[in-house]
Amino acid sequence: MKTYTEPARSIPAKCFDVVVAGGGTAGVVAALAAARTGARTVLIEAKGYVGGTMLEGGTTLHSFFTLGKLFERESKQVVRGIAQEIIDRLVAVGGSTGHLTDAVNCDYDEHCTLIDVEKYKLVAAEMLEEAGVTVYFNTLVADADVTAGRLNGVVVQSRVEGRLYFKAAAFIDATGWGDLSAYAGAQYIEPEEYSVANSVGIGGIDVERYTQYLRDNNVLSGVTYGPRDGREGQIVRVGAPFHKVLSTLMAQHYKATGKPAAQEADSNRIPLDFQKKMAALAMTLGFTTMHDNYFMYLKLNQVMKKGLTSQAEMTKAELNLRRKQSEALKLLREYIPGCENAFIARSAPTLCTRRGRSVLCDYDIKNEDILAGRHFEDDIAYFGFHDCAPKMHVGGDGTYGIPLRAILVRDLDNLFAVGMMISTDYYAYMSTRNTVSCMAQGQAAGTLAALAALSGVPPRQVPFKDLRDKLTQDGVYLGENEPPRN
Ligand SMILES: Cc1cc2nc3c(=O)[nH]c(=O)nc-3n(C[C@H](O)[C@H](O)[C@H](O)COP(=O)(O)OP(=O)(O)OC[C@H]3O[C@@H](n4cnc5c(N)ncnc54)[C@H](O)[C@@H]3O)c2cc1C
Structure with a gap:
C-alpha cells in the first residue's frame, strides 16, 4: 500500500x-x-x-x-x-x-x-x-x-x-x-544545512569557581553582573570562546611559541583532551544565568543536511543531541572545577532549529x-x-x-x-x-x-x-x- x-x-x-x-x-x-x-x-x-x-x-x-x-x-x-x-x-x-551592560566586554555585544x-x-x-x-x-x-x-x-x-x-x-x-x-x-x-541544537540547562554548578577557572586559563572573554536569585551584583553572564575560537587560540599560541598551549604554564591550561572532546561536541563554555548553581544554556549544535524533508534524519538528530548532552555533562563533571555535581536540569522538548x-x-x-x-x-x-x-x-x-x-x-x-x-x-x-x-x-x-x-x-x-x-x-x-x- x-x-x-x-x-x-x-x-x-x-x-x-x-x-x-x-x-x-x-x-x-x-x-x-x-x-x-x-x-x-x-x-x-x-x-x-x-x-x-x-x-x-x-x-x-x-x-x-x-x-x-x-x-x-x-x-x-x-x-x-x-x-x-x-x-x-x-x-x-x-x-x-x-x-x-557588561563589566568586561562580552565578545561583541556589551548589552545583556x-x-x-x-x-x-x-x-x-x-x-x-x-x-x-x-x-x-x-x-x-x-x-x-x-x-x-x-x-x-x-x-x-x-x-x-x-x-x-x-x-x-x-x-x-x-x-x-x-x-x-x-x-x-x-x-x-x-x-541546505540546518544547524540544530538542543540547549540544556545545567544545575549543580558553582558559578564563581567555574568563572574563576576560565579566568585563570585566559579564556574568559567577558563578564556581566546583575541580579541572581534576587541578589544584585552577581555573575549572570560569562563570555568564553567557542570551541573553534579555542582551537584558533591554541594554534596562534603554537605558532608564537612552538609549544602546544596546554604545555605553556602561563597560558591556557584547559586540558587538551577536554578541548578536543569539546570541539567534537560543538560545545560552548559561555553561559548566562538568573539562578545560583545554574547555567543556561550549554549549547550543543549539530548540522542536519535535510532538516525539513527527512523525518528519519530529524529523529536521528533528536537522539544524537541527547547523546551529546550526556557526553558534555560527563566532560564538565570530570574536567571543570565547580562542575563536579553538575546535572541536566532541563532540555528543550524538541530540537531547536536555527533556520527553517x-x-x-x-x-x-x-x-x-x-x-x-x-x-x-x-x-x-x-x-x-x-x-x-x-x-x-x-x-x-x-x-x-x-x-x-x-x-x-x-x-x-x-x-x-x-x-x-x-x-x-x-x-x-x-x-x-x-x-x-x-x-x-x-x-x-x-x-x-x-x-x-x-x-x-x-x-x-x-x-x-x-x-x-x-x-x-x-x-x-x-x-x-x-x-x-x-
Ligand atoms: C540554539 C540557538 C541559540 C540561539 N541563541 C540566540 C541568542 O542567544 N540570542 C538571540 O537573540 N537569538 C538567539 N537565537 C535565535 C532566536 O532565538 C530565534 O531566531 C528566534 O527566537 C526565532 O523566533 P521565531 O518567532 O521565528 O520562532 P520561534 O520562537 O521558534 O516560534 C515558533 C513557534 O511556532 C510553533 N510552531 C511551529 N510550527 C507550528 C505549527 N505547524 N503549528 C503550531 N505551532 C507551530 C513553535 O512551537 C514555536 O513556539 C538562537 C537560536 C537557536 C536555535
Whole structure:
C-alpha cells in the first residue's frame, strides 16, 4: 500500500479577524498587537506554552540596542514597544535582569538582557489573556485554504477538539519553520544545512569557581553582573570562546611559541583532551544565568543536511543531541572545577532549529542593506545588532530598517511571515533572526493584520501612514521619537 486517501469530512469552523500561527518569539507579540488593535485574534501553538526558541535556544536577547563600545560609538535602544513591555512585566516579577551592560566586554555585544524562561511562560500567557487573545495550545497548524492568492482559512489539529477550520481576514506565519507559508503555497528556499541544537540547562554548578577557572586559563572573554536569585551584583553572564575560537587560540599560541598551549604554564591550561572532546561536541563554555548553581544554556549544535524533508534524519538528530548532552555533562563533571555535581536540569522538548524555510516576501533584506545601515520609506522597525560582529556590523548610525515589504509574503494577499524565516541571504539572516528583531517584526505584523481586517481591505491596501502612526503611538521607535540612551 503506497497511499491512503483520506475521506472528505465536514469539520467545525470558527471565525476570527486574525490568525497567528505559532506562539513563539514573534507570534506572541503579533497576537498581542492584533488583539490590542481591536481584532478578534486566535493564536495557535503546537506546545503547551508560548515563547518558542527564545526560551529554548538562546541566552541573552539580541538586542534592544545598537552595538556601541566595540565600534567606539554611543549605543542606543532602538527596539521598544511590546518587546520592552514584556521585559518590564518580567522585571516586575523578578523574571528578567532588565538591560545590563557588561563589566568586561562580552565578545561583541556589551548589552545583556536575560529572562527567566519559566516566568516568561506565565507572564506572556497572562498578557495574551488580558488582551483577549484566544489561545489554542497543543494545536498544530496543519493546512491552508487558499483561493486565487488569498488565504481564506487554516486547518488545525487540536489534541482535544480534533480537526478544526479557522476562517479569518489576515494571517501571520510565526511558526519559525514557515509551515503555514508552505501550506499556503508560498515560495520559499530551503537552506541546505540546518544547524540544530538542543540547549540544556545545567544545575549543580558553582558559578564563581567555574568563572574563576576560565579566568585563570585566559579564556574568559567577558563578564556581566546583575541580579541572581534576587541578589544584585552577581555573575549572570560569562563570555568564553567557542570551541573553534579555542582551537584558533591554541594554534596562534603554537605558532608564537612552538609549544602546544596546554604545555605553556602561563597560558591556557584547559586540558587538551577536554578541548578536543569539546570541539567534537560543538560545545560552548559561555553561559548566562538568573539562578545560583545554574547555567543556561550549554549549547550543543549539530548540522542536519535535510532538516525539513527527512523525518528519519530529524529523529536521528533528536537522539544524537541527547547523546551529546550526556557526553558534555560527563566532560564538565570530570574536567571543570565547580562542575563536579553538575546535572541536566532541563532540555528543550524538541530540537531547536536555527533556520527553517526562508519564505520569499515582497522584499528580501540583504546583508548589504544591513552593512550600509539602510532605511526604507516603509520601515516598520529599527534594528542594530549583527551576529557576525565584529567582522560584520550595522553601518550608518548603527541601525537599519526592516521594511514592511520584508514581512509580506510574495504572491499572497493576506499572509505575513515574521521571525527567523524572513531573509534568504545567510548573513542578513544572522541579524534579522535574532529574538528582539523577531519581536519587533511581530508587533508590526499584528498591528497591520488587525488594521486590514477591521477596515476590510488586504494589508497592502492599508495606508502606510496609518500603520506608522499606530506603531509609534504604541511605543515603537521609528527614528523620530528619540530613543533613551543606555
Ligand atoms: C540554539 C540557538 C541559540 C540561539 N541563541 C540566540 C541568542 O542567544 N540570542 C538571540 O537573540 N537569538 C538567539 N537565537 C535565535 C532566536 O532565538 C530565534 O531566531 C528566534 O527566537 C526565532 O523566533 P521565531 O518567532 O521565528 O520562532 P520561534 O520562537 O521558534 O516560534 C515558533 C513557534 O511556532 C510553533 N510552531 C511551529 N510550527 C507550528 C505549527 N505547524 N503549528 C503550531 N505551532 C507551530 C513553535 O512551537 C514555536 O513556539 C538562537 C537560536 C537557536 C536555535
